[in-house]
Amino acid sequence: MRIKNILPQPNWILSIVADDGRIGNFDVSPYLKYEAFQDLQNHTEFIKLSNGGYFIEWDCGADLSTDTIEAQWQVLGKE
Template identity: 50%
Template sequence: MNIAEIIPQDDYLLYIKAEDGQVGLFDIKPYLDSDVFAPLKDRGEFERIYNGKYFIEWDCGADISADTIQARWKNLGLPFVR
């Protein structure tokens, strides 16, 4: 999966759109207790996200691969287009 867009949502969710048009939600909460992801508890830090296409990364050094996202996201399918 190649990541086209990431939009931080409430409750530590990421809305992610893949280049193939699939969209989904990825929950960061299960990662927040680890040392690397703990800084993301700060909403400002959580929103400073970088799209590396094959991974996402934050300023604090935390990152998640597109493969992990695809394996664990709530796939919402293709968005409705008129």
Template identity: 45%
Template sequence: MRRITSISANDDWTLDVRFATGEVRRYDVSPLLQREAFRGLEDAAMFKTARNGGYFVAWDNDADLSADTLYLEGVPLPPTTHPT
């Protein structure tokens, strides 16, 4: 199971996610905003509440995404990218 070590919620509704392996992936959340579970993330302030749950990313509105989804559907970034 993949483990997240850090995340960064970007202004363009993407997440930069660093995994325990050192790999960094960018995941675009914007296509999910039309789904009921993610609709509240259209608010930029709510999107920025993203927090690292270790094996998932969660938001204050109870939406979440698994580390596997973020990894498998994310776009690889250079290892020098450092999400906070």
């Protein structure tokens, strides 16, 4: 999976569009208990992210691979 577009939402949800047209949501909240993701508890920090295509990275240094996202995201449909 390659990420085409990503949009942070309230409640630590990422709305994601994959390059194959799938659209879905990924819940980051279970990761907030880990040290690498603790800065993201502040929603201002959560929205400061970059799309690396095969990963998502936040300004604080936390990141998620598309393998992790694809294994756990909720697919809602296609573009």
